[in-house]
Amino acid sequence: MKKKGWLRKAAITWLIGLFLIAVFADFIANDRPLIAKAEGELRFPVLHEYGSALGLTAPYQPVVRNWKRVDTEWALWPVVPYSAGATDLKNSNFKSPFDAQETGPRARHYLGTDKLGRDVLAGLIAGSRVAIFVGIGSLLISLLIGVPMGGVAGFFGNDGLRGSRARWWGRSVGGLLGVLYAWISLLPYFRVESFGLTVALLITGFIVGGWLLSLLLRLVPFFRKPTSFPADSIFLQVVELFVNIPGLVLLIALLAVINQPSLWIVVLVIGVLRWPYVARHLRAELLRIRSLPYIEAARISGLGKWRILFHHALPNALGPLMIVSAFGLGGAILLEAFLSFLGIGIPTDQVTWGSLLRASRSRPDAWWLAVFPGVLLTFTVLAANILGERN
Amino acid sequence: MLRYAFRRLSLLPLSLFLLSLVCFGLLQLTPDDPVRRLLPDEQARMSSNDPGAYDRSYRLAAASLGYDRPAFYFTLQNTALPDTLYRVARPEERSVLKAFTLRTGNWPAVQKYYHTLKNLAWEVRPEDAPETSTTLRRLLLQDDFDRAKSTLSTLKGNPGLTSLQLAFQEMENGKQQSRLLLPSFHWHGTNNQYHAWISRLLSGDPGVSLTDRRPVGSKIGRALKWTALLNGLAILLVYLISIPTGLYMAGYRGGYFDTITTIGLFLLFGIPSFWVATLLTNFFTTPAFGMDYFPSMGFGEIPDGSSWWQIISIRGAHLFLPVLCLAYPSWAYVSRHLRRSASHELDQAYIKTARLKGLSRSAILWRHVLRNASFPIITLLAGIFPAMLAGSVLIERIFNLPGMGQLLYDAALTRDWPVVIIVVLLNGLLTAIGLLLADLAYAFADPRVRLNGTKPSAS
Numbered sequence: 001m002k003k004k005g006w007l008r009k010a011a012i013t014w015l016i017g018l019f020l021i022a023v024f025a026d027f028i029a030n031d032r033p034l035i036a037k038a039e040g041e042l043r044f045p046v047l048h049e050y051g052s053a054l055g056l057t058a059p060y061q062p063v064v065r066n067w068k069r070v071d072t073e074w075a076l077w078p079v080v081p082y083s084a085g086a087t088d089l090k091n092s093n094f095k096s097p098f099d100a101q102e103t104g105p106r107a108r109h110y111l112g113t114d115k116l117g118r119d120v121l122a123g124l125i126a127g128s129r130v131a132i133f134v135g136i137g138s139l140l141i142s143l144l145i146g147v148p149m150g151g152v153a154g155f156f157g158n159d160g161l162r163g164s165r166a167r168w169w170g171r172s173v174g175g176l177l178g179v180l181y182a183w184i185s186l187l188p189y190f191r192v193e194s195f196g197l198t199v200a201l202l203i204t205g206f207i208v209g210g211w212l213l214s215l216l217l218r219l220v221p222f223f224r225k226p227t228s229f230p231a232d233s234i235f236l237q238v239v240e241l242f243v244n245i246p247g248l249v250l251l252i253a254l255l256a257v258i259n260q261p262s263l264w265i266v267v268l269v270i271g272v273l274r275w276p277y278v279a280r281h282l283r284a285e286l287l288r289i290r291s292l293p294y295i296e297a298a299r300i301s302g303l304g305k306w307r308i309l310f311h312h313a314l315p316n317a318l319g320p321l322m323i324v325s326a327f328g329l330g331g332a333i334l335l336e337a338f339l340s341f342l343g344i345g346i347p348t349d350q351v352t353w354g355s356l357l358r359a360s361r362s363r364p365d366a367w368w369l370a371v372f373p374g375v376l377l378t379f380t381v382l383a384a385n386i387l388g389e390r391n
Numbered sequence: 392m393l394r395y396a397f398r399r400l401s402l403l404p405l406s407l408f409l410l411s412l413v414c415f416g417l418l419q420l421t422p423d424d425p426v427r428r429l430l431p432d433e434q435a436r437m438s439s440n441d442p443g444a445y446d447r448s449y450r451l452a453a454a455s456l457g458y459d460r461p462a463f464y465f466t467l468q469n470t471a472l473p474d475t476l477y478r479v480a481r482p483e484e485r486s487v488l489k490a491f492t493l494r495t496g497n498w499p500a501v502q503k504y505y506h507t508l509k510n511l512a513w514e515v516r517p518e519d520a521p522e523t524s525t526t527l528r529r530l531l532l533q534d535d536f537d538r539a540k541s542t543l544s545t546l547k548g549n550p551g552l553t554s555l556q557l558a559f560q561e562m563e564n565g566k567q568q569s570r571l572l573l574p575s576f577h578w579h580g581t582n583n584q585y586h587a588w589i590s591r592l593l594s595g596d597p598g599v600s601l602t603d604r605r606p607v608g609s610k611i612g613r614a615l616k617w618t619a620l621l622n623g624l625a626i627l628l629v630y631l632i633s634i635p636t637g638l639y640m641a642g643y644r645g646g647y648f649d650t651i652t653t654i655g656l657f658l659l660f661g662i663p664s665f666w667v668a669t670l671l672t673n674f675f676t677t678p679a680f681g682m683d684y685f686p687s688m689g690f691g692e693i694p695d696g697s698s699w700w701q702i703i704s705i706r707g708a709h710l711f712l713p714v715l716c717l718a719y720p721s722w723a724y725v726s727r728h729l730r731r732s733a734s735h736e737l738d739q740a741y742i743k744t745a746r747l748k749g750l751s752r753s754a755i756l757w758r759h760v761l762r763n764a765s766f767p768i769i770t771l772l773a774g775i776f777p778a779m780l781a782g783s784v785l786i787e788r789i790f791n792l793p794g795m796g797q798l799l800y801d802a803a804l805t806r807d808w809p810v811v812i813i814v815v816l817l818n819g820l821l822t823a824i825g826l827l828l829a830d831l832a833y834a835f836a837d838p839r840v841r842l843n844g845t846k847p848s849a850s
Contacts (some may be wrong), residue, residue: 181574184469188493189571241406245827248781249799250413250816256803257417306616334663338785342800343666357669359791364672364678374666384662 009385015329018380021125022132026050029080029122032067036075039279045271046078064344080119082108084126089115092368112368114359121369124376130352131380134267134336141271142328146278146322153235153279154286155309158332159228166223170214178209184336210344239276251335255345266345270332281324285317323388330384337377353377396585403823410819411592414812415585419462424455424482429599445511446481454543457587457832461579464586471496471570474577483532490534491562495568500562507558511551570716573595592816598809600802607809611817617690618783619796622776624710625717633722634768637729638756641764644734652726660723665785666718672789673737675712685712689789697789713790717782728767736764773829777822 021028032045043060045067051057064070068081082088090102097112111120153162182205192198202230217223251269257263289295290313298308340346340354353373360369430452453459461477468474471492477484484505491501512527526546543559546552591598597607636656640649655663676685728849736742737760745755784796791797795814802810 087550180467184467184574185572188469189568191494240402241409243822249777249815252784252799252803253414253417253815255421256806256811337663338665342785342788344803357666360673361669364674364677367673370666370669370673374663374670377666378662380661382658385657385661389465 007386011386014379015387016179018128019132025125025129028078029084029125030078030125031081031083031086032064033072033075033077033081036067036070037073038070038075044197050079076105079107080110080121082109082119082122084122084123085118085349088113088119090117091253092117094363094368094369097368111372112366114356114366115363118136118351120356122275122370123356124353124372126351127353127373128376130340130346131265131333131336131377132349133263134270135333137264137267138271138274138332139325139328141268142275142278143321143325145272146275147282149235149238149275150279150282151231151286151309151314151317154283155289155290155313156229156231156305157290158230158232160290160305161229162226163229164218164223165225165227166214166217166220167229168229169223170212170217171210174213175206175210177213178205178207181205181209202333205342208252233281237281239280242273242276251346252342253337258345261345261347263346263350266339267335269345270335274328277328278321278324282317282321285320286313289313289316289376326384330381330388333384334377334381337373352372398826403827404813406823407819408814409838411589411818414815415463415488416586416806418812421427425594425601426479426480428456431818435467450480458583460587461583462585463579463583465576465578467574467576469571470573470575471498473498474575484775487534489530491536491733493571494536495562495565496567497524497565498563500565504555504562507551507555511549511555514551514702520549521807523552551746563711573846600810601807602802602805607813610810611813614793614795614798617792618780618787618796619712621710621717621792621794622780622785624714624722628714629725633729634761635723636722637726638761638764640726640730641733641737641760642752642756644737649730653730656723656726659719660727664716664720664782667719667790668712668789670760671712671716676790685709690792706800706802712784713792717786717790720782725768728771729764732764732767733760736760739763766833769829769832769836772832773825774824777818779819780818 026046026049027034032049034044034046036043036045043243045060045064048057048060052059067075076137088103091113092115093107093203094115095101095109095113095117097108097110099112101108101113103109109119109121109241111124113119113124179202182201186201187193187198190201191203251273254269255261255266295308295313298312299305303312333391336346336352337352340350340352341358343355343358346355353376356373358370360366363369426449430448450459459478461479466474469492472489476485476489479488488501488505492498492506493503508527508530509846510526512531515524515527517524523546526542529722530539530542535543540559540563543556588598595608598612599606600610636652638698642651643649674680675682683750686709689709693702693705693708697705733756735773742755742759745759750758780795782796783794784800785793786792787796798810799814802814
């Protein structure tokens with residue numbers, strides 16, 4: 001339909017715009033100037049902040065705590081000259097966008113302030129960064145788990161993967177034992193503490209354990225018999241188990257366990273809880289694709305099965321995968337807003353759309369606190385839904 | 392049919408068992424210490440004056456709660472660790488011992504060091520040597536080997552310190568790294584915490600809340616009543632509205648009604664209900680804008696001797712907004728799905744037959760299409776139980792209603808684990824029951840399911 005076309009375009013534009021705002025948030029809303037001439041030299045305070053965070057540059061001397069008090073010859077300020085968490089006590093106690101504001105020559109608080117005079121627009125921009133981070137991060141995690149699982153289950157089914165019993169039993173049981181051994185004994189022995197090394201050691205344990213046990217099992221005649229690996233049945237069972245787990249309730253319980261709230265943990269938990277959606281859609285799509293003639297042709301021409309899966313089948317499933325991803329993105333962003341609205345799992349000093357909404361509950365007549373974050377959230381979810389709509 | 396139901400039913404205990412394992416795992420991972428919370432405050436104060444006596448009362452309290460037992464049926468751990476580590480009651484102590492043993496591999500030396508340290512820390516009174524005493528007590532919790540070493544080397548003055556430093560050196564020199572390479576498996580039998588917990592749970596005693604010592608069962612019972620009322624009304628509303636909406640949208644495909652409702656439902660589905668609920672509470676339950684038409688909290692008080700009409704009007708005023716907010720996302724969802732499956736059915740040949748027979752449009756929709764298009768309704772019914780319980784966390788929180796969602800939220804924030812875990816388990820049970828009911832309903836609606844024993848692919 002013609003009408004659908006412009007809607008999709010608008011949705012894509014909205015999401016890309018949000019992404020750009022999230023990436024360049026520091027250049028749009030910041031309480032330090034982009035470029036300023038002070039102390040007789042040209043300074044780039046916002047860029048410099050990145051430099052010192054990365055350890056590349058030393059802070060300006062003398063250290064500037066508040067750029068608004070610095071006498072600059074001239075300065076180019078961001079569009080919103082306020083930072084998300086920074087208080088402005090002159091405009092505290094819920095100034096509406098239309099109230100008289102004491103901002104002096106600087107820009108008004110376009111969308112009002114909260115109790116401590118924190119700028120709502122700056123908060124919304126910082127919130128979009130959190131939303132995009134959680135949305136894309138958790139989506140990537142669900143894709144990372146869901147694509148291999150759903151791809152293998154859908155493409156190979158129950159009889160596509162053939163090999164000796166020793167191979168399947170060895171790899172699954174031996175791999176598990178290898179991981180356990182690496183966890184129990186090798187980690188303390190080598191005194192591994194960093195996260196990356198731990199993961200590397202566990203993966204090594206899986207591979208070596210699987211290889212050793214399958215070599216060993218090959219000596220037993222019973223295990224030499226060829227069978228097919230029931231990938232699809234196992235996949236369905238695992239998904240069934242995951243679906244039975246009450247996602248949101250478990251999420252609240254899980255995040256309450258964790259002492260130090262952090263966005264990374266929220267991303268991880270949302271990603272892990274939502275992979276079945278991705279995997280199921282991919283499985284259904286590959287079930288259809290694997291019976292198409294061109295796959296048959298590729299098989300007859302002697303290509304390896306993994307090559308067919310990765311080079312021929314999966315690229316064809318990309319479209320439906322994008323649709324599920326768009327839908328998942330919206331869901332994850334909604335879930336993040338939900339959690340920060342409840343104040344669970346997200347650091348308290350982080351301004352998000354949900355935290356602004358929560359703040360509005362303590363002061364019902366401050367409508368700007370309730371309306372603007374909600375509108376942004378709604379548009380984002382609607383955009384994701386439009387893209388995720390199956391026609 | 393029966394066999395089909397039975398097969399589904401047999402998977403239910405497995406799911407619940409796994410969920411109970413997850414819950415119990417969570418319980419083990421929790422950073423705070425339930426025993427300390429149960430000790431009276433005087434005893435907690437005693438910990439600074441007389442740590443020895445505190446330790447004894449802690450042990451007693453831990454034993455009375457069953458925390459002196461192993462956590463699970465077996466332990467799989469490093470050989471360097473003793474299989475009786477669980478007998479060390481305090482978690483902080485346990486983590487120090489574990490870290491040091493995993494570092495040196497020499498359990499007896501670690502044990503000796505810790506024993507010396509403990510005795511010394513209890514002996515040195517804060518009045519006599521305040522600095523040494525605090526350092527020693529801090530060392531009791533220090534699970535970083537290198538930091539403990541540097542702290543120890545700075546200490547001097549007390550004769551007992553030399554023996555402590557000696558014990559530490561012995562531990563450091565007597566490293567048995569190679570022991571770390573062996574794992575060990577130890578079977579504890581049924582005398583363990585999980586077994587005790589699960590058997591108490593199965594016999595109908597979910598324990599007491601950690602915050603107010605009230606039985607979890609009664610707390611949940613009281614909250615469940617309200618959540619059931621709220622969600623029951625919401626589900627009723629959803630189906631009462633969405634079945635006609637979906638059917639007539641499909642029946643008058645392409646017409647004005649269909650177009651407008653499609654757009655409206657799409658918008659409704661996308662608007663987050665917790666935002667709408669926040670707006671509604673802000674505008675209509677507070678005097679901020681002069682529009683406080685609805686009461687703001689709870690379910691209302693019913694005065695004695697009020698008539699049934701008064702009861703309904705009071706409860707209705709309190710329930711109207713929450714039920715609306717709880718129902719509208721599902722309403723949009725169900726209608727849209729029903730429209731899709733109903734329009735699929737309307738293209739089938741049997742509808743043409745029915746029309747040729749001269750049946751009216753509404754007779755076709757209600758008698759023929761609805762039954763065949765009912766799969767998505769059933770699928771949604773399965774998902775609606777848990778989704779609504781989750782949804783009521785927000786709605787109950789926003790409207791201040793004392794239901795399950797509020798209970799879960801409060802319990803999670805105060806780390807009241809017995810309550811959180813029972814709510815999670817209950818929710819898992821509801822999810823599983825919902826799925827089971829849906830499967831049975833599929834079989835009821837479509838005889839093919841009964842014959843093949845497979846679930847239809849409902850879109």
